[in-house]
Amino acid sequence: MCGISKSFPGVKALKNVDFDLLQGEVHALVGENGAGKSTLIKILAGVYKADEGEIWLKGRKISAADPRAMLDAGVSVIYQEVNLVPYLSVAENVFLGREPLRPSGLIDWKTMQTAVEKLLEPFKLSLNPFARVSTIGPAYQQVVEIAKALSLKADIIVMDEPTAPLTGSEVERLFEIIHSLKSNGVSIVYISHRLEELRQVADRVTVLRDGERIVTALLASLSIDEIIKCMVGRQLTEQYVKAGQPAHEEVLRVEGLSKQGVCSDVSFHLKRGEILGFAGLVGAGRTEIMQLIYGYKKKDAGRIFVNGREVAIRRTRDAVRNGIALIPEERKKQGLVLGLSVLDNSALTILDLHARLGFIRWRDISNLVREMVRNLGIRTPSLAQTVRNLSGGNQQKVVLAKWFLRRCDVYIFDEPTRGIDVGAKVEIYKLMDALAAGGAGIIMVSSDLLEVMNVPNRIAVVYDGRIVQEFRRGEATEEMVIGHALGLAAKGLEGASV
C-alpha cells in the first residue's frame, strides 16, 4: 500500500492530508471532534468523494471510489455508530450484500452458518449465528462487525472508536483480536479518543487538527501529553479538573431505591457543591438507577429527599419541579431534538417559566439562551442553527445549556464526556465544577476510569445493581475500583488480577 493523499478545500473538512498505512500495522488516527477524522475515513470507504487527491492501494490508483468498489478492494470500516441491522441475524449481518446462494438462487443458510461459525471461532465465544443482532450485547455486536470485515477478506480495517461501548475485559479481548489480525498481515486504522489505549495497540499515530495533518510518528516517540498538544494546538495545563470542597448542606438523599431486576437497596447522599462519581461496568445498572431517581422509569421502592424534604417523584416532570436535571447518556437520542434549532432545544426546559397567558415570551427566552450560549462557549453561527449541524462537543453543550437555564439543585450527568474530544472534556469538567461551586450537587456517571477517579469528590462503585463500595478521591487505586466494579471484592477475591 502506497500513500493516500487528498484534499477537500470546498468544505474545508480536510486540507491536503496525507495518510499512509503499512501492511500489518495499527495506525492510530486521533484528533478532536471536527478535526476531519470521519471525513477522511468516509473518503477511504468511498462514501464521500474527495475534491482533490488520490487514493493508492497496493501500488494501484483507485479511480472510482464508491462503497462497493472499496469493499471489493479490501477496505472495511467499522463505524462508531453500530451499523448492523437489528432484526436480522448475526449471520445475515455478516454476509449482508454477499449472501451465499444455492444454484436455485435461494439463500444458502447452511453455508452461511458454517462460514460464520468459522469466522467467529477465534473469538472463543458462544454466539448463535442465527441470533438476532438486537438481542446480543454491544460487545458482541462489535465482534459481529469485525467478523463482517474479516469475511470481506479485508486487508484494511478501519475501527472508529471501537472501545467506546465496551467494558474493561471486552477491551482486552478486542486488543487480542487486533494483535492476531495484525500478525495475519491485516492493516488497521484505529480511531480513539481514549489516548491511554493507543499504547497498547497502535504502532504509529497521525494527529489531525482542523482538517490538517499535524504529525505522523511512531507512537513510541510521542508522549500522551505531546499527542494532546498536537490535537488541541496548546498545552493543556491539566487533563482533569478536580472538584472543590463541598458544603455541609445535603441536597439529595436516596434511600433504599429498588427495582426488580435493575437495582436493589441503593442509598446515598449528595452535598451541595459536591461531585459524586458513579463507576462500574456498562450494564451494572448506573444509568437505570439515575433514571429511577429522575422518574423516567418506575421504581418498586425507595425514598428520595431533596434539600432534606421527602419528594414524590413519579414522572420526570416531578423531578424537574424538584430541581433535578438529568443529562442523558445518548445526547442525540435522548438529550436533543436534532431537527430543532439551538434556541428551541435550549428553551425546552424553561418554556413554562417564561409564558404569559400561555403565550411564550420569546424575547426573554432568546436573551437568556444567547447569554448561556456565550457563557458555555457554544460555537454556532446563530441561535437558529439546527442542532444536527453542530459538532459533538457543541451538541453536548446545548444539552447542558438547556438544563443550566432551568437552574436546578441536582445535576445528574450520565457519561457526559463520551465520544467528545479532550479539549471539550476539560471544558465540561470546568462547567461541572462551576455548577458545584455555585451550590449545586452533581452526580457523574462515567465509564472512563481515570475521569471518574480524578474529577469527583467521592466515587460510588456499582456492581450488579448495588453500590458495593464508596471511595473518597485519591483513596482508591485503579485496581481497587475495577476490582469492586467486577464484583471481585464482594466475593472476597480482592487483589485478583483483572
Added chain:
Amino acid sequence: MKFDLRSILRSYGILIAFILLCIVISVLSPVFLTLTNVRNVIRQSSIYGIMAVGMTFVILTGGIDLSVGSILALAGAIAAGSLRAGVNLGLVIIVALAIGTGCGLVNGLFITIGGITPFVVTLGMMSIARGLTLIYTKGYPISGLQESFRFIGGGDILAIPFPIIVFILTVLIAWMILTQTRPGRYTYAIGGNEETVKLSGINSNLYKTIVYMISGIVSAISALILTSRLNSAEPVAGQGYELDVIAAVVIGGTSLMGGRGGVWGTLIGALLIGVINNGMNLLGISPYFQLVVKGLIIIGAVLLDRLRQEQA
C-alpha cells in the same frame, strides 16, 4: 428454514384472536360456518389480502403505499376497456399487470431518486391514478365483459374459488422471496437500518423501488379479480381499500417502523378483517358501525403488539 420464536408468537397472538372471533361468530350465527359462507369470506378477503401481501413488502422497508386502491381502479378500468375493444385476454392481463407495476415504479423512483417521503408520493399517486381512471372511464362503469374473463374472479379449480388460489399462491411466493432470497432479506434490512445496507454496497434504492413495484403488480392482480367478479370496472373501485390493506398488514404484526414482520401474519390479518366484515353483516350490524369496529381493531392490534414488545 429459520425458526424465529418471537415472530411466531406474534403471529400466534393474532391467530388466537382470529380463532376466538370465529368461534364467537359461529355461536351467534349458524350460517357462519357453512361451506358457502366460508368460501365467500375467503374469496372476499382475497382481493385486499393479495394487495396486503404487496403492502407487507412496502411496510417492511418502513414505507407506506396509499395508492393501492387507485392503482386497482386504473388497472381494472383499462383491462375492462381493452376487453371491450376486443383485445386478446392474455394481452389484457399483461397490460393490467404492467400498469400496476408501472405505477409502482413511478412511486419508487420519486421516493428513492426524488427523495420524497413515501407518504407524500403515494398520496399523490392515489389522486393521479384515480384521476386517470375517471378520465379513461369518463366516470361511467365499463361492464358486460367476455365470458372467458369471468373465470378469474368467479371460476373454481377443484371446488376452490380461483381468487383464493391466487391469494394462497401470492402468500407462498412472497414468503419464499422474503425468507429465502436476497431482495427479500434486503427488504427487512432496509427497514431495520438503511444506512448499513447502503454501506454494505447494496443498491438500496433498487430494492426500495422493487417493493413499490410489487405493491403495484399485486394491486393489478386484485384489479383483474375484482373486475372479473363484478363483470364491470367501476371508476370508484378500490376506494378506501388502502385502509383494509394496511390494517391487514398491521394486524398481522408487521411493524410500521419497518424491519419486523412477515407475510403469514398478513394472511391472518386479511382473514380477520374478512371475518369481521362478514360476521357483522350476518349479525345485521350497520356498515357504519363496522367502520368504527375496524378502526378500533387496528389500534387495538398495534397496542397489543406494543405491550408485547415492552414485556420482551
